[in-house]
Amino acid sequence: MAEVTKDWRNDIYAVFKELNITMVSHVPDAGHTPLINLCEKDNEIEVVTLTTEQDGVGLSCGAYAGGKRSALLMQSSGVGNCINALALPNICRIPFLTLVSMRGEWGEFVPWQVPMGLGTPKVLEAMDIKVFRADYKDEVGSTVDAAARFAFNTNRSAAVLLSQKMIGAKQFKNG
Template sequence: MDEHWSVAAHRHLKAAGVRQIGYVPDGGLRLLIERCLGDNEIETVMCATEEEAVGLSAGAWLGGQKSAVFMQSSGVGNTINAIASLISSANFPFFAIVTMRGQWGEGNPWQVPMGQAVVPTLEAVGVKTFLAESPDAVDMMIESGLRMAYSTDTPVAVLVGQKVIGSKIWTAGKAVNQ
């Protein structure tokens, strides 16, 4: 695949009619966030917390728009109460793209615990998770995840694996891309 996975992700978001994005800045999502920020048809909102992005998503649905949430795996724990109480209880559709840390090649010991807890934590509150370990898999999973979320009112998270976004080496308290 010659293009960065973010090109296909943006194309699928547009095709699905997503009009709002709530995100917390993340290096693995940088190119996708930039594409959405440059798209006049998508309202892209930087949030202070991942939980705020979940609230934005629910509000978008109540206002008649589809949305998506972008976050790193370390922020998933911040969303659990909002997903369990707001999204699951109200039966709202929900779609998230989560870049993973704490997997293959991780060099930061602080990222490992939450990276390992993402799938069981999300599944415990009713979110279907799909782990994409290659750019082609990201493409297919985002397309089908959006369809599932918005056709069946199911919370879905596509997890973009560390093999796709790259691992980081942690030296002297500083992360360096490998």
């Protein structure tokens, strides 16, 4: 069973360790930063910083072809960059796991985040990705665990949307 600790990023990290996920790629998002930091401190997990989220799809699939499990971390705005790339795990039945920190849905300050925030679940579902969602901190570990098992056991793509309600909406100050 997935643990529940003080910080839900620890719970995700525990799932990575239990399920032998040894590569984590990302275009950084503040919501993921504590998890990225945990992974970077772990010599058994390779962290790859991408220039665009779509490269994480190909990277993840190539790693799987070589016997290595991975996860792609991104913000909801990155999901749109991945659409055509998602054909690769789909047609090859490669397990693909992504964790998406949501913007544009709960107390968002920046209007530019709203279009992709609204589009994220629809776009993922349009590409046949199984979409999981965590709205509360104590369900993150079990949700990521379920999504990862879904992906790796059934050779499908799975995404976990980490809600902005849980992460917290940043309020910007001018000046």
